[in-house]
Amino acid sequence: MNSLLPTSTAGSLPKPSWLAEPGQLWSAWRWQDDELLESKRDALRLSLHEQESAGIDLVSDGEQTRQHFVTTFIEHLDGVDFETRQTVRIRDRYDASVPTVVGAVSREKPVFVEDAAFARQHTDRQLKWALPGPMTMIDTLYDSYYGSREKLAWEFAGILNQEAKELEAAGVDIVQFDEPAFNVFFDEVNDWGVAALERAVEGLRCETAVHICYGYGIEANIEWKKTLGSAWLQYERFFPLLQRSSLDIVSLECQHSRVPMDLIELIRGKKVMVGAIDVATNEVETPEEVADVLRNALRFVDADKLYPSTNCGMAPLSREVARGKLNALSAGAALVREEILTPAI
Structure with missing residues (x-):
């Protein structure tokens, strides 16, 4: 593993067509029961192999065993009724039919721990x-039970803390929390959002990360970005809070975004996962395009704290495109790594 500029992915990777319908964010499984479990494990092994082959240093499960980065976790909790559904506005961007909280939420058993232990092997x-x-x-x-977004968030934070501690015990080195909602609900982030996230990481000895992006490359997110103007300043609203938090790593979106790179200065001292791969396009970046983003970021973060990554997950992309992007990420990081380690003549 490269100790300087270690590469990673921010989230999901495409699933094989024999496991789930390709090109979809919510992919229907091809199998059921024991056959589905075996297929998921095969896909997880394959995902690890493809990341390693591409030169990714900090590997992940690529979310091969889950349909969705949020809902799959919630499916395993008590107190949520998936049959009783309501239409809500997701991140103030698009409408979706979602399950209903009908009672006290709790986690009766681990959700991803067996998968994590399998990946660790x-x-x-x-x-x-x-x-x-x-x-x-x-x-x-x-929510038809708690009547308070804050109270429900604190309940979830405690549940997430339980899961995170068991993931750590299973051999996970970094537990990442995905919080794209931070880019929308600024007052809540300030009032209790970061505090709830700190509750989720309480007592962990492994490294912790928070991933905050502008979303998957789906139409609703693309259209929303068009309304944000020439400078995307959302991170400016809460980076100072994260800088003072106990989180070790902050992940942000930089490739083909309008995020002013100098906002990274607001989290000086943290490790930074810099998104150098655009997940909203099928065009594969060149290593030099990746390197340009990283060089720019190095003006505001020390080299030993820079983690080249993707902007977000790549589940809706083809496997061929995703492989190309992972290879470009590794190659671009290698260019900059060589520049850092080779003294100027």
């Missing part, structure tokens, strides 16, 4: 595992 590299953050979880549900 099949790679020698550092392993990163993503969980949904508390605020993003409540934004994907209709």
